[in-house]
Amino acid sequence: MFDIDKWQEIFATIKKNKMRTFLTGFSVAWGIFMLMILLGSGNGLSNGVASNFMNDAVNAMWIWTGETTIPHQGLKTGRPVQFHNDDYDLIKSLSGVETASGRYYMGNTRYSYGKESGEYTTVTCHPELNTVENMELLEGRFINSVDIVETRKVVVIGKDIKEALFKDIPALGEYVNINKVPFKVVGVCIEPGSTRNRNAYMPVSTAQKIFSGGNRLHNFAVTINGQTLEESQQIEERIRSTFARKLRFDEKDESALGMYNKLENYIQTMRIFQAIKIFIWIIGIGTLIAGIVGVSNIMLIVVKERTKEIGIRKAIGASPASVIGLILLESILITTIAGYIGLVLGTGLMEGINYMMVQSAGEAAQQGETVFLNPTVDFNVAVAATLLLIVAGAIAGYIPAKRAASIKPIVALRDE
Amino acid sequence: MIKLNNIHKSYEMGSSKLHVLKGIDLEIEQGEFVSIMGSSGSGKSTLLNILGMLDNYDEGSYHLAGKLIANMSEKKAARLRNEMVGFVFQSFNLISFKNAMENVALPLYYQGVSRKKRNVMAMEYLDKLGLKPWAEHMPNEMSGGQKQRVAIARALISKPKIILADEPTGALDTTTSYEVMEILKEINEIGITVIIVTHEHDIAAMTQKIVRLKDGRIHEVIRNGELSEFRYKYSKELQPA
Ligand SMILES: Nc1ncnc2c1ncn2[C@@H]1O[C@H](COP(=O)(O)OP(=O)(O)OP(=O)(O)O)[C@@H](O)[C@H]1O
Numbered sequence: 001m002f003d004i005d006k007w008q009e010i011f012a013t014i015k016k017n018k019m020r021t022f023l024t025g026f027s028v029a030w031g032i033f034m035l036m037i038l039l040g041s042g043n044g045l046s047n048g049v050a051s052n053f054m055n056d057a058v059n060a061m062w063i064w065t066g067e068t069t070i071p072h073q074g075l076k077t078g079r080p081v082q083f084h085n086d087d088y089d090l091i092k093s094l095s096g097v098e099t100a101s102g103r104y105y106m107g108n109t110r111y112s113y114g115k116e117s118g119e120y121t122t123v124t125c126h127p128e129l130n131t132v133e134n135m136e137l138l139e140g141r142f143i144n145s146v147d148i149v150e151t152r153k154v155v156v157i158g159k160d161i162k163e164a165l166f167k168d169i170p171a172l173g174e175y176v177n178i179n180k181v182p183f184k185v186v187g188v189c190i191e192p193g194s195t196r197n198r199n200a201y202m203p204v205s206t207a208q209k210i211f212s213g214g215n216r217l218h219n220f221a222v223t224i225n226g227q228t229l230e231e232s233q234q235i236e237e238r239i240r241s242t243f244a245r246k247l248r249f250d251e252k253d254e255s256a257l258g259m260y261n262k263l264e265n266y267i268q269t270m271r272i273f274q275a276i277k278i279f280i281w282i283i284g285i286g287t288l289i290a291g292i293v294g295v296s297n298i299m300l301i302v303v304k305e306r307t308k309e310i311g312i313r314k315a316i317g318a319s320p321a322s323v324i325g326l327i328l329l330e331s332i333l334i335t336t337i338a339g340y341i342g343l344v345l346g347t348g349l350m351e352g353i354n355y356m357m358v359q360s361a362g363e364a365a366q367q368g369e370t371v372f373l374n375p376t377v378d379f380n381v382a383v384a385a386t387l388l389l390i391v392a393g394a395i396a397g398y399i400p401a402k403r404a405a406s407i408k409p410i411v412a413l414r415d416e
Numbered sequence: 417m418i419k420l421n422n423i424h425k426s427y428e429m430g431s432s433k434l435h436v437l438k439g440i441d442l443e444i445e446q447g448e449f450v451s452i453m454g455s456s457g458s459g460k461s462t463l464l465n466i467l468g469m470l471d472n473y474d475e476g477s478y479h480l481a482g483k484l485i486a487n488m489s490e491k492k493a494a495r496l497r498n499e500m501v502g503f504v505f506q507s508f509n510l511i512s513f514k515n516a517m518e519n520v521a522l523p524l525y526y527q528g529v530s531r532k533k534r535n536v537m538a539m540e541y542l543d544k545l546g547l548k549p550w551a552e553h554m555p556n557e558m559s560g561g562q563k564q565r566v567a568i569a570r571a572l573i574s575k576p577k578i579i580l581a582d583e584p585t586g587a588l589d590t591t592t593s594y595e596v597m598e599i600l601k602e603i604n605e606i607g608i609t610v611i612i613v614t615h616e617h618d619i620a621a622m623t624q625k626i627v628r629l630k631d632g633r634i635h636e637v638i639r640n641g642e643l644s645e646f647r648y649k650y651s652k653e654l655q656p657a
């Protein structure tokens with residue numbers, strides 16, 4: 001393998017037949033180039049969609065209540081279903097639920113600071129909400145468990161609220177009036193992937209106490225620890241049946257209890273991309289096989305052309321193994337180098353596109369929706385492709401090499 | 417050195433069989449200079465190929481240096497050829513994309529001799545054959561005589577016991593033919609067995625023993641002493657009838 005003489009023999013023949021070598025290599029380079037572009041595009045698409053999901057925790061689930069539409073245990077339809085604080089403790093204790101946050105809706109709330117005021121949405125929550133919705137804190141902190149226990153009058157405001165009410169004044173530590181009740185600002189946040197940051201977050205216990213919510217809750221945001229679609233569906237079922245029993249509604253009643261399972265959607269979408277990826281590999285491998293067949297064909301012609309030379313080599317002492325090595329290594333060399341060029345050009349092009357996308361998108365790439373993100377190919381895939389090429393070269397060279405080894409010197413050397 | 421005993425060889429030609437050698441008995445001693453003659457298709461090349469282990473025989477036995485040559489793997493045959501035999505062909509059979517020195521050095525490559533060493537040796541042999549200035553030339557830049565001398569250098573470099581030459585002068589003019597024969601004679605004088613196939617009587621007359629094949633059998637063997645008579649007969653043959 002690392003016999004310099006053998007390589008010199010091979011390079012000598014390649015140098016003698018540049019055009020033939022180029023044509024052979026081109027088909028392989030083209031195959032790999034296309035494979036890399038296809039894989040890169042597939043990855044870009046899949047990464048883009050995945051990143052849209054990632055703005056919230058992938059394993060997030062939202063649960064809300066409504067009115068019953070199916071009669072149940074003698075109860076009529078149209079009965080409102082309502083969560084309370086004990087339901088929060090219940091959902092937190094269910095297996096498969098990682099974190100949970102309850103929410104109490106306050107309707108429109110008026111925020112004012114000094115002379116400035118405006119209507120914004122108030123989200124009342126537990127600290128766990130941040131795990132579900134992945135808020136990014138620009139300043140200060142999020143609601144914590146002490147806030148909940150002590151029903152502190154604190155609030156985390158969205159960036160837009162901060163800018164509208166406080167302008168350039170630091171908001172942290174200031175008091176903002178919410179429906180005329182003063183709340184201390186403890187944090188400013190943005191929601192990644194959203195262009196509007198007009199929400200404010202306050203402890204759910206404080207909201208219930210001050211705005212006469214009693215112990216009522218309107219919905220839950222939870223994260224679950226299901227890995228597969230089946231697991232996450234099981235958890236969903238468990239939550240539904242638990243509440244159906246406790247709050248007395250039919251399990252199939254979708255409007256009594258609404259659920260949105262992000263993981264389920266995520267997994268289903270990723271499955272589609274998995275299928276697309278497999279499809280891309282099939283096409284790519286097909287292109288590659290065409291390349292290999294091309295190499296194999298050309299090598300066969302090469303062997304035919306070199307019949308006499310191989311005959312001479314054998315007459316003066318070349319063993320069949322050394323003849324096989326000669327042809328096989330030439331084939332592997334051509335496919336590997338050509339394939340590598342295709343690999344570099346293909347990944348280079350995709351990297352270039354990625355670079356330009358990042359450049360032109362700039363800030364905006366972090367906000368808003370993206371369809372195409374990081375359309376590059378894994379290093380591992382590239383390594384696998386290289387190994388594949390060497391194997392491909394060996395396969396392409398095998399039949400021609402066998403043919404060469406079976407050349408009989410007396411036939412090859414007979415004068416026409 | 418060489419001992420052939422009732423050698424038979426036939427070629428399959430589709431459904432029919434062509435019986436080329438029909439029982440050859442022949443002994444050649446170390447250091448002999450032998451020529452094989454006979455009409456076209458009489459089996460001269462076939463016999464030479466069997467001697468050179470390029471082809472198998474169907475029946476009989478072939479002993480080379482006391483060893484029975486039969487049922488050998490291709491690998492073993494290749495090694496034995498490399499060590500024992502040097503080939504010279506009518507059409508030279510040099511590798512076209514290698515220069516004279518590389519062509520001469522090739523048998524040593526298959527012996528695993530290092531590049532540097534084998535190139536030095538190749539130059540030595542080219543020098544012996546008066547081709548040193550042509551070492552870097554490609555075969556298509558050389559005359560027939562020069563090419564045949566390169567081929568002879570290549571045959572000699574592995575220090576073989578036997579040189580087998582199938583019509584080595586067939587493609588050369590008379591003067592060059594005689595030069596090549598002179599070289600072969602010198603090789604023979606250092607103790608190497610030389611066996612050539614030829615059609616030309618004057619070439620055959622320069623050897624010590626002529627084996628005449630006819631119809632797959634040995635028709636006659638003319639030995640050293642009788643050669644003068646052969647020369648006489650041959651000169652009569654040349655006279656117009
Ligand atoms: N590989 C082969 N397959 C089939 N037939 C063959 C083969 N090699 C030789 N022959 C046949 O065997 C016969 C003897 O061939 P060979 O080459 O030994 O003759 P030759 O005496 O060397 O003739 P020439 O003087 O023309 O070279 C010929 O009829 C030839 O056609």
Ligand SMILES: [Mg+2]
Nearest residue numbers: 460461462582
């Ligand atoms: Mg012949």
